[in-house]
Amino acid sequence: MKRRDFLRGLAMAPAVPSALSLGLLAERAQAAGLNYDAVDFTAPTVLPQVINIFLYGGASELSGNMTNIEDINYHSMNPYTAAFGSGILQARSLDDDSNPANGGNAQLTPYGFWAGAGGLYMEDLIRSNDMSVYRTIHKLKNQTRSHREAIFINQKGALNVDNSAGLGTRLALMLHTHRNAMGSCQLADGRTVGQFDDGLHGLPLPFVSFEGQTTAFARDPGLSTPIPLREMSLNDNFDNPYTRGGGLTGDATANSQIDDLVTQMQSDEAYARRFQSGVQGFAARSTMAGLVGDLSSARDATLPAVEPDDPDGDADDRLSYPNTRFARQVRAAVTLAIENPSSLYISVGTPGLGGWDDHNNAIDRYRNRMMQLFHALRVAMKHIRLSDQGSAAGQTPGGMVRRTDNIIINVWGDFGRLVNLNNSMGWDHANNQNLFTLGGEGVRPGGADTLGKVVGKTHRVGRTGVNNQYTEPTDDSYQTEPMSIASSIYHYFGAQNPERITADPDYNPQGDVKLDESVEGIDPPFS
Secondary structure, three states: OOHHHHOOOOOOOOOOOOOOOHHHHHHHHHHHOOOHHHOOEOOOOEOOEEEEEEEOOOOOOHHHOOOOHHHHHHHOOOOHHHHHOHHHHOEOOOOOOOOOOOOOOOOEOOOOOEHHHOHHHHHHHHHOOOEEEEEEEEOOOOOOOOHHHHHHHHHHOOOOOOOOOOHHHHHHHHHHHOHHHOOOOEOOOOOEHHHOOOHHHHOOOOEEEOOOOOHHHOOOOOOOOOHHHOOEEOOOOOOOOOOOOOOOOOOHHHHHHHHHHHHHHHHOHHHHHHOHHHHHHHHOHHHHHHHHHHHHHHHHOOOOEOOOOOOOEOOOOEEOOOOOHHHHHHHHHHHHHHHOOOOOEEEEOOOOOOOOOOOOOHHHHHHHHHHHHHHHHHHHHHHHHHOOOOOOOOOOOOOOOOOOOOEEEEEEEOOOEOOOOOOOOOOOEOOEEEEEEEEOOOOOOOHHHHOOOEEOOEEEEOOOOOOOOEEEEOOOOOOEOOHHHHHHHHHHOOEOOOHHHHOEOOOEOOOOOOOOOOOOOOOOOOO
16 A cells, blocks of 8 residues: 555645646746735634535536526426426425425425425525525636536635645645634633644644545645644544554554554654654554544434434434435534534535436436435434533533534535526536535624525526526625635634635635625525
8 A cells, every 4th residue: 555545635636737837837836825824813712613515516506596497497498397397386385394205296495495306404404593595606707617627616715726725725724824823712612722732733633534535625735734734534434544454443463564664664763754744644543543433432322312203303212314325424524523623624525425417317316316415414403403512412422511503514516507407307517506504603703693594596597498598696686706615614713804815816816705694685485
């Protein structure tokens, strides 16, 4: 096995256009290296924990925005009523819909969500004040519909896609630069950063990827992330790069051989100095093994109790996640956030749901994926809330009392999709998309008032019977670029001018401001 496999979560290295000279590349890399000292930083009282779930391939916005469906149906090459039935245009009451399996063919929920594509779960999350939906994340500064560029724009929070660090890497470097100001920052269990040996650098598992190599942790071309703040890759079994032989304990012979190798490396001063990163990575194995063992116990523990009529309860009235691969990964990510308050940024994909590039045969696949996605998210928010101090559970599955109102879950993807239903029964790429953001009322500016709403109004654009039909924000609607999502994350962690971190001199000199979470939501259009 190569030495790089032993190091903490290497980030994806983006391809470099061959037309650029090495000199120009060097200049751009130097320009892209941000001056984090220029960030106006105010240490947060309580450190947030952000779980970012990325929908690779770009999900259609329609599950979260059917408000234009009559106009869309009329102008589409293939009518939605023919593909999905007349219920696609009909509003429904939520009186009997605490369980999405209940009731009728009508598909328009009060907020204009698509009932059969996770919309009833969305309504529950809105009405329980667990989620807000931003319908006008509108990519205008770079209108590419290329997957690669769109993924990089979203996962790096930058328009300079070839020479920028990932969102998670930039967050790590910002915190590292201002680490001396963070001693009094509290974790969700009441401990402060200053109580850890080495302060910020002593926090266990601060940056974690549940999707392996990811653009969210792409390296900065001009700066090196300190090893303690580099990402660790885990899977839903909490296996990590230091596990050998599979499972939580690994193969005893393989682990013994690695221990011997570590001893040899550490005893050779020249070797240890030359390969310092590798030595430190190997030495972290025992620490990681101990922590992972604790997490796996929490993961397998009984979940909190729920009311007898709760649709997400099992036969013993305990909260129960759906039996899907994606739900298992969401449960692992939420368990990590709850049990390890120093896990600050957690990157998640959507394994088991397939890709979201629904150009064809999307009718059932898309609806089923959205149902699985939002069912898991509804359970995840109950898991988070019921693990909060003072809740019915009173403590986490691992026995720790803590607050959980600092945990934020963001869900978005490459871009949105056209609203014309094409001749292959799918949708092609477009530039307006939804952001679903959940939880975190204790660390969001504005608190709980920022949740439980739907923001943004859209209208359909395009000639009748052509493929290039899409939605865009109305003239009176709030809208923002996808880089604003990154800016909001930086702001939660203390950046008062987060647009500086999304800026670069060539493509986006001013950067992008954070989401305006004070914007009022729309009234339910179909209530």
